[in-house]
Amino acid sequence: xxxxxxxxxxxxASSVERRQATSVRRAERRAATRRKLLxxxxxxxxxxxxxxxxxxxxTSRARVAHGTFYxxxxxxxxxxxxxxxxxxxxxxxxxxxAVGHATDPVEVERSGFAANAxxxxxxxxMNRVTTEARLFTPKAYATFIDGIIDRYFRSFQRTIQRGRxxxxxxAQLRLVAGMIVNMRETLLLQIxxxxxxxxxxxxxLVETYLGFVKGGLDI
Numbered sequence: 001x002x003x004x005x006x007x008x009x010x011x012x013a014s015s016v017e018r019r020q021a022t023s024v025r026r027a028e029r030r031a032a033t034r035r036k037l038l039x040x041x042x043x044x045x046x047x048x049x050x051x052x053x054x055x056x057x058x059t060s061r062a063r064v065a066h067g068t069f070y071x072x073x074x075x076x077x078x079x080x081x082x083x084x085x086x087x088x089x090x091x092x093x094x095x096x097x098a099v100g101h102a103t104d105p106v107e108v109e110r111s112g113f114a115a116n117a118x119x120x121x122x123x124x125x126m127n128r129v130t131t132e133a134r135l136f137t138p139k140a141y142a143t144f145i146d147g148i149i150d151r152y153f154r155s156f157q158r159t160i161q162r163g164r165x166x167x168x169x170x171a172q173l174r175l176v177a178g179m180i181v182n183m184r185e186t187l188l189l190q191i192x193x194x195x196x197x198x199x200x201x202x203x204x205l206v207e208t209y210l211g212f213v214k215g216g217l218d219i
Contacts, residue, residue, distance in 0.1 A: 034072045035086075036062045042083050046125025050080065050136040080137045083129060084144050091119045091126060092148065105159040109213050113184060114206050120191050121202070127189055145181060152177035163218035180213065 040062035044053045055076055059066050073079040098115030102108045120126055133141040156173045160166055165176065187209055195201050 042125045046128045050132045081140045084133045084140045148181050149177045
C-alpha cells in the first residue's frame with residue numbers, strides 16, 4: 001500500500017515538475033521574442049529614425065507576424081519607451097563590467113569610455129536611439145541620463161581623493177557629472193563608418209577625451 005501511495009506521489013511530483021518546466025520554457029520564449037522585437041526596433045531606428053520606425057518594419061526585421069507585436073506591447077509608444085531602458089541598460093552594464101572595481105579616477109574614465117565606444121561600434125544604432133529618444137520618449141530619456149549622472153556622482157565620491165574637486169559638495173559633483181555625460185554623448189556621435197576607416201581613430205578619441213577630463217577634474 002505504501003509503495004502504491006509513494007508511486008502516486010512521485011507521479012504527482014513529476015507532473016508538477018513538467019508543468020513548471022513548461023512554464024519556464026514558455027517564459028523564456030516570450031522573453032526572447034520581446035527582446036528580438038526591441039532589438040529590431042532599435043536597428044530600424046538606427047536606419048530610419050523614430051519617425052520611420054513602424055510596427056510593420058519592426059515585425060518584418062524581427063521576422064514575426066504583425067499581430068505578434070501586440071502580444072508584447074500595447075502600442076508603438078510603449079515599445080519606444082522601453083528601448084532605451086533595456087538596451088541602454090545593457091550598454092551601461094557592459095561599461096560597469098569594464099570598469100570593475102577600479103579606484104583610480106583616470107583608469108575609471110579610460111576603461112569606461114573605451115567600453116562605451118566599443119559598445120557603440122558594435123551596436124551603431126544606439127547613437128541615433130539615444131539622440132532621438134529625448135524627443136520621442138522624453139521620460140525614458142530623462143530617467144536614463146539621470147541614472148548615468150547618478151552613477152558618475154557615486155563614482156566621483158569613491159575615486160576622487162585629490163585635486164580641487166576632492167572636497168566638492170554634492171551639487172557641484174552632480175553638475176560636473178552632467179557636463180561629462182553630455183560631452184561623452186557628443187563625442188560618441190563621432191563614431192561613424194567614415195571615421196572608423198581612419199587608422200587609430202578610436203584610440204585618439206579615447207585619449208583626447210581622457211586628456212580633457214583629466215584637466216577638467218584636476219586629477
